[in-house]
Amino acid sequence: MASATLLSPIEAAPPQGVAAAAPMPDVLPPVKPRKGFIGFVRRHPTMAIGGALLLLMVLVAIFAPLLGTTDPTALAPARRTREPSAMYWFGTDMLGRDVYSRVLYGARVSLIVGFSVAILASVVGLAIGMVSGYVRILDSIVMRVMDGLMSIPPILLAIALMALTRGSVQNVIIAITIAEIPRVSRLVRGVVLSLREQPYVEAAVAAGTRTPSIILRHILPNTLAPITVQATYICAAAMITEAILSFIGAGTPPTIPSWGNIMAEGRALWQVKPYIVFFPAIFLSITVLAVNLLGDGLRDALDPRMAKRL
Amino acid sequence: MFAYVIRRVLATIPVMALVALFVFSLLYLAPGDPAAVIAGDQATPQDVERIRASLGLDRPYLVRFGSWVWGILNGDMGVSIFTNLPVTTMIAQRIEPTLSLMILTLILAVTIAVPMGVVAAWKQGTLIDRAVMGFAVLGFSVPVFVVGYLLAYVFALELDWLPVQGYTALSKGFLPWLENLVLPAVALGGVYIALIARITRATMLEVLQQDYIRTARAKGAGQGSILFLHALKNAAVPIVTVIGIGIALLIGGAVVTESVFAIPGLGRLTVDAILRRDYPVIQGVVLLFSFVYVLVNLIIDLAYTLFDPRIRY
Numbered sequence: 001m002a003s004a005t006l007l008s009p010i011e012a013a014p015p016q017g018v019a020a021a022a023p024m025p026d027v028l029p030p031v032k033p034r035k036g037f038i039g040f041v042r043r044h045p046t047m048a049i050g051g052a053l054l055l056l057m058v059l060v061a062i063f064a065p066l067l068g069t070t071d072p073t074a075l076a077p078a079r080r081t082r083e084p085s086a087m088y089w090f091g092t093d094m095l096g097r098d099v100y101s102r103v104l105y106g107a108r109v110s111l112i113v114g115f116s117v118a119i120l121a122s123v124v125g126l127a128i129g130m131v132s133g134y135v136r137i138l139d140s141i142v143m144r145v146m147d148g149l150m151s152i153p154p155i156l157l158a159i160a161l162m163a164l165t166r167g168s169v170q171n172v173i174i175a176i177t178i179a180e181i182p183r184v185s186r187l188v189r190g191v192v193l194s195l196r197e198q199p200y201v202e203a204a205v206a207a208g209t210r211t212p213s214i215i216l217r218h219i220l221p222n223t224l225a226p227i228t229v230q231a232t233y234i235c236a237a238a239m240i241t242e243a244i245l246s247f248i249g250a251g252t253p254p255t256i257p258s259w260g261n262i263m264a265e266g267r268a269l270w271q272v273k274p275y276i277v278f279f280p281a282i283f284l285s286i287t288v289l290a291v292n293l294l295g296d297g298l299r300d301a302l303d304p305r306m307a308k309r310l
Numbered sequence: 311m312f313a314y315v316i317r318r319v320l321a322t323i324p325v326m327a328l329v330a331l332f333v334f335s336l337l338y339l340a341p342g343d344p345a346a347v348i349a350g351d352q353a354t355p356q357d358v359e360r361i362r363a364s365l366g367l368d369r370p371y372l373v374r375f376g377s378w379v380w381g382i383l384n385g386d387m388g389v390s391i392f393t394n395l396p397v398t399t400m401i402a403q404r405i406e407p408t409l410s411l412m413i414l415t416l417i418l419a420v421t422i423a424v425p426m427g428v429v430a431a432w433k434q435g436t437l438i439d440r441a442v443m444g445f446a447v448l449g450f451s452v453p454v455f456v457v458g459y460l461l462a463y464v465f466a467l468e469l470d471w472l473p474v475q476g477y478t479a480l481s482k483g484f485l486p487w488l489e490n491l492v493l494p495a496v497a498l499g500g501v502y503i504a505l506i507a508r509i510t511r512a513t514m515l516e517v518l519q520q521d522y523i524r525t526a527r528a529k530g531a532g533q534g535s536i537l538f539l540h541a542l543k544n545a546a547v548p549i550v551t552v553i554g555i556g557i558a559l560l561i562g563g564a565v566v567t568e569s570v571f572a573i574p575g576l577g578r579l580t581v582d583a584i585l586r587r588d589y590p591v592i593q594g595v596v597l598l599f600s601f602v603y604v605l606v607n608l609i610i611d612l613a614y615t616l617f618d619p620r621i622r623y
Contacts, residue, residue, distance in 0.1 A: 148328025152600045155562030156580075160336055160596050163584050240453045244566050247455060248581045263455065267569075271474065274463055281456040289451035296447065 047297025053290030061107035072101040072257045084275055091275050093265055102257040103279050109169060109258035110239045110287060116173045117238035118231040121180040126227060128181065129188025146182040154179040158241055162250040172251050176238045187230055191223045225302040232295030236288045243284050259284045315612055322608055329600045334375050337589045388590035397594035400579060407477045408575035411498065411567065412560055414491050419499040419506060420553060427510025428537055431518060442507060449504025454563040458497035458570035465493060475572040494571045498563045502556050509552040513545035546617035554610040561599045
């Protein structure tokens with residue numbers, strides 16, 4: 001009620017015949033952000049949309065067996081390349097496998113690869129960046145190695161690493177992680193170097209705080225925001241790279257239904273049976289879009305200064 | 311300035327040496343014994359041993375690395391395990407389509423993305439700005455092969471305006487060459503356009519708030535000249551930097567685009583080499599692409615003074 005009284009400073013009616021401007025309050029009422037779920041959606045629409053889409057995909061991946069799917073690897077040569085119908089929602093591929101089931105199970109591979117790479121690359125990149133930012137002797141060596149790794153385009157690096165091993169989900173995760181680590185390390189190193197110049201860190205040093213506890217209490221918490229944002233973008237990039245690797249035959253083995261594999265198998269027939277390629281393509285695009293929206297929303301929320309610019 | 315150029319060029323040597331070491335280790339660590347592969351199924355252990363010695367595979371790691379690097383410096387990248395052709399010959403045969411695709415994509419992307427970003431920054435907060443930013447998010451999210459198939463389906467299969475697949479050499483005429491490359495270039499350019507448009511908008515927003523822009527406006531400069539002469543010129547360095555860094559996206563994307571559109575370029579060569587485990591070819595292509603990437607970014611680094619004379623070395 002206090003704010004309501006502040007709102008009406010002029011009680012008297014304006015004189016007759018004189019156009020009066022609307023009275024301006026001396027003090028603006030405090031903006032109370034709406035709390036709860038609806039408030040969150042209003043304040044961060046991109047994060048909410050991205051998060052909802054991603055959650056939907058995760059649920060689809062987890063509950064794939066319950067969503068009217070059949071065995072995604074079951075061959076049925078008698079009913080191959082059927083067009084989408086009530087029986088086969090997304091049609092069947094050239095081996096008679098149900099594309100709907102394969103696409104839904106394919107969500108598992110994409111999400112596992114995306115999340116694993118995001119977490120692994122962030123953790124390893126955080127460690128390397130931290131060491132590089134704090135140990136001057138190692139800094140130049142580590143960063144030169146990262147420069148070298150970064151001069152190989154990431155997809156090419158992942159392809160080259162996959163050429164060394166047999167195709168498996170685990171190897172795909174490792175290959176993409178290695179390709180993504182240099183960027184995270186650089187980011188963390190940059191943040192650490194600028195944080196070390198901050199007055200509160202200098203104050204902590206002057207006060208005799210030990211280095212480990214400075215890192216733990218001052219440096220680490222401040223690197224988490226940029227790393228979280230970076231992790232979402234890495235997740236998106238990893239899902240695309242996985243699909244690319246599988247698409248060109250250097251990713252997950254053909255026995256596992258992944259979106260890249262389904263598209264690779266549909267490639268030969270795509271001019272006559274485009275749906276085999278398009279259904280996994282749509283799912284992949286929506287999932288990556290969801291992660292990117294989530295990342296953009298996180299970035300805006302965690303760093304309001306950037307929100308206006310990018 | 312001259313000293314800076316020399317220093318900068320010298321600084322790329324350790325980077326390239328590291329890349330070379332990675333790429334060489336790739337073959338070194340590769341499973342399978344090339345000597346056994348070359349010797350064939352009928353070979354005795356003695357034959358394999360003889361071939362291994364003749365290939366120099368029994369020498370220590372660093373010695374082999376040294377001779378490999380020496381070979382590359384002399385234009386010898388080894389011989390394909392599969393076709394028995396020198397890797398340099400195979401690359402030379404495939405370089406034109408890839409180079410054409412990349413240059414066309416680069417031109418297309420820059421001419422579309424930079425004005426897009428400038429207009430978005432100028433009309434900040436309006437529908438145009440939102441549309442550009444929305445497009446950028448989409449560009450980052452829809453993978454290159456999805457765009458490729460979509461474009462090929464609509465413009466080649468349904469509308470029949472352009473060829474679905476293939477490549478026509480530039481020597482057979484400019485128009486057929488262009489017809490074959492338009493769709494792949496647009497597909498490949500998607501992410502790149504999104505990246506450049508986004509950074510252009512961000513940098514322009516910053517520049518447009520500067521005092522000299524207000525001065526230009528006060529002295530009566532037109533909107534077009536403010537945006538493209540005064541502002542864009544001052545925003546050039548970050549934009550050009552991102553164009554250089556983004557080449558990595560083009561290289562990675564080319565591998566996929568060439569598969570989608572059946573273009574017989576280096577990307578296709580890479581994919582074939584991966585499927586056949588043809589390690590010398592993989593090495594050659596990765597090394598070449600990385601070298602080009604480092605070189606382009608070196609040139610851009612050195613060109614900063616052209617865009618911003620305030621930068622002095």
